Ligand SMILES: Nc1ncnc2c1ncn2[C@@H]1O[C@H](COP(=O)(O)OP(=O)(O)O)[C@@H](O)[C@H]1O
């Protein structure tokens with residue numbers, strides 16, 4: 001059953017999920033979980049170490065496990081890693097459990113925000129080329145979200161305001177998780 005007060009942020013790397021999620025949880029006085037931070041806490045290893053040791057698939061297994069544990073229906077804000085949408089089982093679970101907000105940003109804005117990024121193993125090497133390729137590979141994968149927010153040119157506070165306005169609106173809509 002979908003919970004209206006379980007807000008899940010998805011989106012490509014650098015769209016601001018972790019940062020906006022923290023500010024949103026503070027504003028709404030809801031608990032916050034970032035799946036990447038939870039993976040690091042549980043394993044005692046950095047995301048980059050996990051990629052090195054277990055490869056991307058090993059990391060995705062951990063990510064799916066943690067997502068299942070985190071999405072137990074408890075109210076809160078959950079922020080995810082950009083690749084969580086690669087597994088259909090994760091997409092199904094997020095859609096069914098919470099209110100899913102997709103953050104977007106232009107490629108240039110993503111590159112500006114990710115300049116100097118150190119712990120994103122998928123961006124090692126030529127960041128511009130990696131971002132462009134991954135954006136292409138993942139095109140459409142964030143579109144299942146209940147709402148979409150283009151954060152290009154917006155401050156974190158403005159993005160939080162926008163999500164809060166959309167959430168108020170949402171409260172008056174029928175619960176789309178129920179079959180009609
Ligand atoms: N709306 C925004 N405007 C400007 N900078 C932002 C915004 N949202 C996030 N950032 C910055 O971009 C970088 C990446 O943000 P982060 O929250 O880690 O993104 P994600 O979790 O989606 O990868 C951080 O340095 C953060 O401070």
Ligand SMILES: O=C(O)C1=C[C@@H](OP(=O)(O)O)[C@@H](O)[C@H](O)C1
Nearest residue numbers: 012013014036081082083120121
């Ligand atoms: O897009 C991805 O595949 C990834 C995004 C990262 O999280 P952010 O989106 O928070 O940067 C992190 O989960 C890992 O480096 C892989």
Ligand SMILES: [Mg+2]
Nearest residue numbers: 017018080081
């Ligand atoms: Mg993040």
